[in-house]
Amino acid sequence: MSERPLQTLGEFLIDRQDDFQYSTGEFSRLLSAIRLASKVVNREVNKAGIVDIAGAAGNQNIQGEEQQKLDVIANEIFITALSQREVVCGIASEENDDFIDIKCGENGHLSKYVVLIDPLDGSSNIDVNVSVGTIFSIYRRVTEPGTPVQLQDFLQKGVNQIAAGYVIYGSSTMIVYTTGNGVNGFTLDPSLGTYYLSHPNMMFPKTGKIYSINEGNYIKFPQGVKNYLKYCQMEEGDRPYTSRYIGSLVADFHRNMLKGGIYIYPSYSQAPNGKLRLLYECNPMAFLAEQAGGKATDGFRRILEIEPTELHQRIPFFCGSVDMVEKAEEFMRIDSVK
């Protein structure tokens, strides 16, 4: 019997159009813009070793981090794709100090959506041919429609997200996203340039045996994190667990969602709020995690409930299988009451 044909991302978007009240198709066009941009970035990432676009761009971003040439290129690709289609009224990016006000349509600011994006997360891995990713987060604006966007359109709690997702440029390229009705993964067939639904209704296993953390910082970690790591490494029951750390949030998250696991980027002496950014890394990944039956906290508080104060603020991040995150939180609580 012939197998049911795989559904394309475009068909899926049409089928799920009704997930949005009063949908005007604008949101579907927004996701289509992200889909297009991801294909262009995928092409650039896949030829990084050939064309001299790998390596540092010679300048730094607001994070004081070496901007890789592909960071800059990916940022421009996503901003162009989103701006040209008049589907957003504002964009905030890890690569831009301030948010971008997008004038579109004859009225100037027709769209009701804003996007926050990390255009190429983990880009330092490009030169060593390790998976990297794009992370995106989508909100409805909260300020007056038709007027220029303002900072409060971006400084929204994660619970207000209407969609979030990532692109992983790995052994295959995938888009994984949620609109609040579960998490679905689409794999790109590069010969056709088409994404197909390959991972419907993705779910985090309730527990797992993989922990992802940069143990090079162990000495500087809070005692609660040290105690949790010792727990993971102890010979007892189903432990020791396995340590797997790619140094690319999207790749570590994706593997942990498929196999079960926890990703931790804690605070430590030199990074009192950790390294990851709340708005365009932790909130979108937390939305995905919760929609996939997982959990995401800062070790104490639900990520999605944290009130943002700055565009590029950082936050400690514990994310993955519920049982593993709750066990880590237990060690953090014990340490915090001492």
Ligand code: P6P
């Ligand atoms: P470290 C990449 O720069 C990133 O933001 C995440 O993708 C990754 O998990 C983390 O930082 C790696 O940071 O300090 O362990 O190299």
